[in-house]
Structure formats: C-alpha cells, structure tokens
Amino acid sequence: MAEHPRRLKRSGLTMPIVTERFINNAWHRGCDFINMDLEDSVPPNLKDVARDLVRQSIPVVNKGGADAVCRINHDLMEADLNAAVWPGLMMVNYPKAEHAHEIRRMDEIITRLEAERGIRPGTIEIGANIETAVGVANAYEIVSASSRIRDFGGASGYDMSRDLGVEMFVGFDQFVYGKGEVELTARALGVEPHAAPFTPNLTGSVSDPDRAFSEADAARKCGFRIGGGLHPNVVEPQNRGFMPTDDEVADAHWVLEQYRRLSHYSDTWFQTEDSSGQSRVIDRYEAARAEELLQWRALCEERDLEKSEAITRVRAAEEST
Amino acid sequence: MAANDKIRRSWLIVPMSTPERITSAHQAGPDVIVLDLVEFVAESDKPAAREKVAESLSSAKAGGAEVFVQIEPALMLADLRAAIWPGISGVVVSRAESADQITQIEATITVLEGERGLLPGSVEMVASLETAPGNHGGFEIATASPRIWGLTLGRADLIMDLRPEPSGEIHLMQYLMQRLVTIAAAAGKTPIGAWWRHPDRGLLATPDNTLAAARRGRAIGFKGSFCVLENQVGPLNEGFTPTYAEVDSARSIQQAYTHATDSGTIAAVSHDGRILTADIARQYAKVAALSEAIASQEMFKDAAVSGRPVPVPWEVA
Numbered sequence: 001m002a003e004h005p006r007r008l009k010r011s012g013l014t015m016p017i018v019t020e021r022f023i024n025n026a027w028h029r030g031c032d033f034i035n036m037d038l039e040d041s042v043p044p045n046l047k048d049v050a051r052d053l054v055r056q057s058i059p060v061v062n063k064g065g066a067d068a069v070c071r072i073n074h075d076l077m078e079a080d081l082n083a084a085v086w087p088g089l090m091m092v093n094y095p096k097a098e099h100a101h102e103i104r105r106m107d108e109i110i111t112r113l114e115a116e117r118g119i120r121p122g123t124i125e126i127g128a129n130i131e132t133a134v135g136v137a138n139a140y141e142i143v144s145a146s147s148r149i150r151d152f153g154g155a156s157g158y159d160m161s162r163d164l165g166v167e168m169f170v171g172f173d174q175f176v177y178g179k180g181e182v183e184l185t186a187r188a189l190g191v192e193p194h195a196a197p198f199t200p201n202l203t204g205s206v207s208d209p210d211r212a213f214s215e216a217d218a219a220r221k222c223g224f225r226i227g228g229g230l231h232p233n234v235v236e237p238q239n240r241g242f243m244p245t246d247d248e249v250a251d252a253h254w255v256l257e258q259y260r261r262l263s264h265y266s267d268t269w270f271q272t273e274d275s276s277g278q279s280r281v282i283d284r285y286e287a288a289r290a291e292e293l294l295q296w297r298a299l300c301e302e303r304d305l306e307k308s309e310a311i312t313r314v315r316a317a318e319e320s321t
Numbered sequence: 322m323a324a325n326d327k328i329r330r331s332w333l334i335v336p337m338s339t340p341e342r343i344t345s346a347h348q349a350g351p352d353v354i355v356l357d358l359v360e361f362v363a364e365s366d367k368p369a370a371r372e373k374v375a376e377s378l379s380s381a382k383a384g385g386a387e388v389f390v391q392i393e394p395a396l397m398l399a400d401l402r403a404a405i406w407p408g409i410s411g412v413v414v415s416r417a418e419s420a421d422q423i424t425q426i427e428a429t430i431t432v433l434e435g436e437r438g439l440l441p442g443s444v445e446m447v448a449s450l451e452t453a454p455g456n457h458g459g460f461e462i463a464t465a466s467p468r469i470w471g472l473t474l475g476r477a478d479l480i481m482d483l484r485p486e487p488s489g490e491i492h493l494m495q496y497l498m499q500r501l502v503t504i505a506a507a508a509g510k511t512p513i514g515a516w517w518r519h520p521d522r523g524l525l526a527t528p529d530n531t532l533a534a535a536r537r538g539r540a541i542g543f544k545g546s547f548c549v550l551e552n553q554v555g556p557l558n559e560g561f562t563p564t565y566a567e568v569d570s571a572r573s574i575q576q577a578y579t580h581a582t583d584s585g586t587i588a589a590v591s592h593d594g595r596i597l598t599a600d601i602a603r604q605y606a607k608v609a610a611l612s613e614a615i616a617s618q619e620m621f622k623d624a625a626v627s628g629r630p631v632p633v634p635w636e637v638a
Contacts, residue, residue, distance in 0.1 A: 140457070268361050
C-alpha cells in the first residue's frame with residue numbers, strides 16, 4: 001500500500017451529527033479534525049436520519065481545513081460504513097473494538113467503497129478504539145488486522161471504566177495495565193501510540209481550557225501528538241499545548257549544535273551545561289529528540305497555516321455573496 | 322521462582338573503544354564488568370573494539386568482578402567471535418527482539434565454546450529488552466534458551482523514546498518494569514534493573530539518585546542494575562544489599578517464628594502486629610542468607626584487589 005501523508009490530530013471536536021448548529025459551526029473552531037458522531041450522542045430513533053447526514057456534512061465540517069472523521073456504531077458497522085465512506089473523509093472511528101475479524105471486515109468494506117466511490121485506495125484510516133477488557137486482551141491481533149490503523153490507543157475513559165466496573169474520576173491511574181498493553185502493542189507494531197501521561201482528574205470537566213492546555217503540554221513533552229475533545233473551549237489550548245515553544249526550539253538547535261561536537265570525541269556521549277547552568281547529556285538520543293521537535297514544530301506551523309488560510313478563504317467568499 | 326544464585330548487584334558498562342578505563346573500573350568494586358561492543362562504541366570504532374576484548378579479560382577480572390560482553394543481534398557473529406573466550410561469564414544481548422535471535426546466538430555460542438575450550442553451556446545470557454517488540458515478546462525470549470540467566474530493560478527509556486512525565490516517572494516504565502519482573506519470575510530468570518526517575522536517563526544518574534533507584538528497584542524485585550559511571554557502582558552495591566537493620570530484623574523474626582512454632586501445634590503466629598507463616602519466615606531467611614552471600618562476595622573482591630589468593634566466593638560460605 002502506498003505511503004499516506006501524516007495527518008495531524010492535535011485537537012478535535014466530537015459532536016452529534018444530528019445537531020445541525022454544532023455541525024454548521026465547527027469549521028471555524030480551528031481544530032485539526034472534526035469527529036461526526038453516529039454513536040453514543042445519537043439516540044436510537046435517529047440513527048437512520050444521522051446516517052443520511054454524513055455525506056453532506058463532510059464538506060461542511062472540512063471547509064475550514066479540519067479533517068472529517070466519523071464515529072460509527074459498533075453494532076451497526078456495515079450500514080454506518082456505507083453511509084460514512086465518501087470522498088473527503090479521513091478516518092472512521094470504530095468504538096469498542098474487540099476482535100481482529102471486526103477490523104478485517106471493516107477493511108474489506110472500506111476497500112470496496114473506496115473503489116466504488118473514487119477514493120484513492122488506502123486513504124481512509126481506521127481508528128480502532130479500545131474500550132473494553134476484551135479489546136485489551138486482543139489488542140495485538142486488532143492492530144495487526146489492517147494497515148489502515150495508523151495510530152492506536154485507549155483502554156481508558158467512560159466505556160472502559162463501565163466495562164471494568166470502576167470509578168472514572170479518581171486521583172490515581174486506574175488503567176495502568178490496559179493502557180500499558182495497548183501502548184506497547186502500538187509501539188511493537190510500529191503505529192503511532194495514542195496516549196498521554198496520567199493526570200488526576202476529579203471534576204470530569206470537558207470544557208476547562210487550563211486543564212486542556214496542561215494535559216496537551218504534558219502529552220507533547222512525553223512525545224505524544226494526538227488530542228481531541230468535546231467542547232470548543234479546549235481546541236485552542238490543545239493546539240497551543242501540542243506546539244513546541246520558541247524556547248524549546250532554541251534549545252533543540254543548541255542540542256544539535258552540541259551533538260556535532262561529538263565527532264571530535266571517541267565517546268558516544270558527553271555532559272555539558274546549558275545556558276541556564278543545567279547539566280545535560282548530549283548523545284544520539286538527545287539529538288533525535290531535538291530533530292523530532294523541530295520537525296514537529298514545522299508540521300504544526302504548516303497545519304495551522306493551512307487551516308487559517310482555509311478559514312480566511314471561506315469568510316471572504318461568504319462576505320462577497 | 323526466580324534464579325537468585327549469584328550476587329550480581331552492580332553491572333558497570335565499559336566501552337571497548339576505551340579499554341584503558343577497565344583499570345579504574347575494577348577499582349570501583351562492581352560485581353560485574355560489562356565490556357560493551359554496542360551502545361557506547363561508535364560504529365566506526367567497532368572493529369577495533371572487538372579486537373580488544375580477549376586481551377582485556379584479565380584486567381577486567383582483576384578486581385574480582387565477573388565479566389560479561391554486551392553484543393547485539395544484528396552483528397551477532399562478529400560480536401560473539403570477539404566475546405567468547407575462557408574467563409567470561411556471559412553475554413548481554415542488547416536489543417533482544419525475538420526467540421529466534423536467542424536460538425541463533427545460543428547455537429553460535431555453543432560452537433565457540435567447543436572451539437575455544439570453554440565448558441559446554443557455561444556462557445550465560447542476559448536478554449536486554451530495549452525495544453517494543455522485545456518487551457512484547459519478553460516471555461518467549463526469556464524461555465528460548467537455558468543459557469538465559471537474566472532479563473533487563475537496558476536503555477529502553479532512550480531506545481523506545483520514553484520521556485519523563487510531570488510526576489517525574491519515566492513514561493510507561495512502571496508498566497514495563499512490572500511486566501519484566503513478572504515474566505522473569507514466571508520463566509525462572511533474574512530481573513536486573515533499577516527504578517530510575519527523571520532526571521536519570523539511560524542508566525546515568527548521580528550517586529544519590531542511583532542509590533534511591535536501586536532501593537526502589539530492589540523493592541519491586543530487581544536484584545541488581547546496569548550503570549555507566551564508576552561512582553554509581555557503590556550506590557548500586559549498597560542499594561541492592563539488605564541493610565543491617567533489615568538483616569537484624571529478619572533474624573529476630575525467624576527466631577520468633579521458630580520459637581513460637583516449636584511445639585508443632587501452630588503454623589501461623591502474630592509478631593509485632595504482623596502475621597507470620599512458614600513461607601513468610603522463609604522469605605526472611607532469604608534476606609539473612611543474601612546478606613551472608615554478599616559478605617563473602619565482598620571478601621573475595623577485597624582479596625582480589627589486594628592480590629591475595631582466595632577461593633571462589635560460592636566455596637567460601
């Protein structure tokens with residue numbers, strides 16, 4: 001399968017596709033992706049209506065540069081895929097993934113729909129969300145089932161706490177084992193881990209911008225690159241939290257400059273002081289992290305420019321009509 | 322039950338690109354010196370580094386330390402030909418990723434043992450699970466060869482790019498450490514490592530932080546750890562040795578249990594508010610035995626440094 005360009009997923013809003021004002025207003029929020037939900041936020045009597053809305057909503061949500069994502073229902077997978085896989089869709093989120101055969105079936109259906117609907121083969125990603133104990137147990141087989149899974153994580157959140165029968169909002173990490181399993185699986189199979197360091201959350205607020213920033217900042221410093229949320233308040237803090245600061249960029253340049261000095265030594269590392277007097281180790285691992293930071297910053301800037309230009313274009317077009 | 326037959330608390334890595342460091346390395350008093358051909362040797366220096374292993378063995382052993390050589394699967398043949406000589410205790414397999422690799426390394430070691438006059442089966446292996454596939458396949462790796470004595474995470478924090486969390490813990494490490502300790506126990510192998518925290522990185526830390534990492538590591542099941550700097554050796558030896566107070570308490574608990582169950586009518590007794598059973602008393606007996614084994618190992622190393630003839634440590638006690 002051909003290589004596909006990496007899509008950034010720092011910030012995203014999940015919303016019921018049947019709530020027209022959410023869908024109509026999401027495009028200018030500045031998020032990297034918009035997740036149109038057919039699942040938990042849509043009542044059973046509106047599932048058919050919701051399905052009919054996906055195709056027409058894709059150009060609505062992505063006109064400001066956001067990528068369109070659709071979360072389908074675990075138990076209505078085939079009908080939902082048929083409604084969701086249209087040009088312009090980046091990814092299908094599959095909740096409560098539990099078995100490899102589910103993913104293989106999805107891959108077959110998406111492959112057929114891509115061919116029928118003029119979508120370049122392999123474009124549509126599968127987000128296999130681990131939200132149950134069975135999913136944790138089968139994580140390795142699930143990720144191995146399709147190359148459409150390009151990032152992977154989970155084993156926490158509301159559904160997981162419900163499945164395990166544990167409290168969701170506590171001051172300690174109640175999902176250490178499951179999260180460890182799925183992250184190790186992602187890393188072992190070479191897909192991007194979708195994870196974050198644990199931070200205590202006793203309120204469960206989905207709209208607190210300070211919390212959104214500190215979580216994104218901690219996740220980024222730990223090497224993670226994927227966010228998302230439910231409230232417009234968290235979009236800007238997530239974009240900011242996932243962006244390396246100017247000081248970090250300067251530090252990365254300093255590390256790379258120091259690393260070049262290593263060619264004069266017979267050792268593979270040395271210790272030196274940075275401008276703030278901190279003792280620092282310089283080796284190929286620090287250099288790799290510095291290079292990754294610079295590349296990530298460039299990707300973030302490029303993506304932000306892409307979105308702001310799209311939003312400006314749409315506004316200009318709307319004003320002229 | 323994990324293997325716990327040998328005292329290997331501190332494993333000091335010495336790059337074979339700088340073999341002159343061996344002299345000061347053995348004076349630091351490590352239980353094991355690891356002659357490194359992998360992690361701390363630049364690619365262009367590797368051929369010359371391999372040449373130096375054989376001639377470095379006697380000076381590496383001069384302080385009574387055992388000698389392991391760190392090799393990597395990708396360069397297995399050249400590394401093993403450089404490493405397998407009479408006098409080495411084993412090899413550390415850096416970046417071990419599969420049972421197949423271990424089987425191939427095992428076969429090559431067996432041939433070299435025969436050709437070079439080593440006792441068949443005498444060369445041990447420590448598998449260093451430093452990558453995600455290696456950790457994922459940890460149990461299969463651990464059980465792939467009877468030569469495997471121990472498992473470690475090596476420099477997984479750097480090789481897997483695991484960075485510090487706001488809490489100071491290194492991301493994913495608590496999970497990986499517990500996984501490794503559990504796999505090692507299930508396979509009857511020895512878990513080697515320490516519970517490092519930010520700013521410790523890649524087995525490098527201050528002496529104080531090394532001591533704390535060793536004590537935390539011992540508390541979750543590790544028996545010794547690798548290190549990079551000579552000043553980490555003392556803290557590792559100390560951190561993986563039961564304290565006097567611990568040994569004292571272990572002995573008194575054992576005596577209390579023996580005394581209380583002397584009549585043969587009860588098997589569980591209360592002591593200082595804690596419950597004691599035969600298994601728990603045996604656990605305390607192991608602490609006392611470990612302390613004695615360490616004392617005889619230290620005598621052996623002291624004698625080696627001062628040039629006195631001594632029996633091998635396991636014959637002292």
